[in-house]
Amino acid sequence: MRISMFRTGLTALLTTAALLASPIAASAAPSAGSSPTPADKVNVGAYDWNNAKVAPTKAQLQQGIDDVISRTPGARQIDQTTVEMAPGLTMRFRSPVKDGARQADSPIVPLASCNIYYVCVYTDRQYGGEELVFSVCGREWNLGNYAYSGGGYWNDRISSITNQQSSGTTSYFYNYNGSGNWSRMVTVGSKQYRSNLALDTREDGVSGTPNDKIDGVHVCGSVPSPWKPNYP
Incomplete structure (x- = not known):
């Protein structure tokens, strides 16, 4: 028994x-010793920043911001949707889904218009998607140095442009041809706009449009020849 x-x-x-x-x-x-995972970090899911049809959740937005900061030395977040990429250059992200709203019912809202004295470029036509804001005149930027959310960089992403710089100033947009050579594709004077670069022609004589082809930006001021980005 x-x-x-x-x-x-x-x-x-x-x-x-x-x-x-x-x-x-x-x-x-x-x-032992572990803490519960915050609810907004559970099942965040991937957000397609290149082809999204709806706004990101707040968690997805923060993931995109964290990714950009991790791959852009010196970048820092300054508010919920804005990252300072470098002195004189900021990136604004699309707004997230509003509290209490369903993501499936939340379309991407275009950003507000570019502020006066700035040059702004956008990843989508009609000034949609993400935005880069150039606020210092005379600088020449290589967009391949600045990360874009979800992978890749800002080169070959621009689809619309706004130039709100002071009267008489002009900004120039370049394509990188390799071996240190850059060619000017687009010229935008003060108070001028390009709402859809897919409808424009390139200024460098190459066939096709400048849409998603811009690699460098010269923000007003005199233009050296040959042009090469000096910042950073």
Whole structure:
């Protein structure tokens, strides 16, 4: 009788130990000292920054911002949707889904118009998507040095442009041809706009449009020849 009870108890102990050691049990129980995962970090899901049709959730937006900052030395977040990429250059992200709204019912809202004395470029036509804001005249920027959300960089992404610089100033937009050579594709004077670069022709004599082809930006001021970006 005692032997039978002993065997029954031993079997129960071995069964319990096997269950605790199984992957299912291990994943269900949090490790010692761990803290619960915040609700907004669970199942965030990937957001397609290049082809999205709806606004990101707040968690997806923050993921995009964190990715840009991690790949752009010196970049820092200054508010919910804005990153200072470098002195004189900021990136504004599309607005997230409003509190209480369904993501599926939240279209991407175009950003507000470019502020006066700035030059702004956008990833989508009609000034949509993400925005780069150039606020210092006379600088020449290589867009390949500045990360874009979800992978890649700002080169070959611009589809619309606004120049709100002071009267008489002009900004120039370049394509990189390799071997240190840059060719001017687009010229935009003060208070001029390009709402859809897919409808424009290139100024460098190459066939095709300048849409998603701009690699460098000269923000007003005199233009050296040959042109090469000097910042950073």
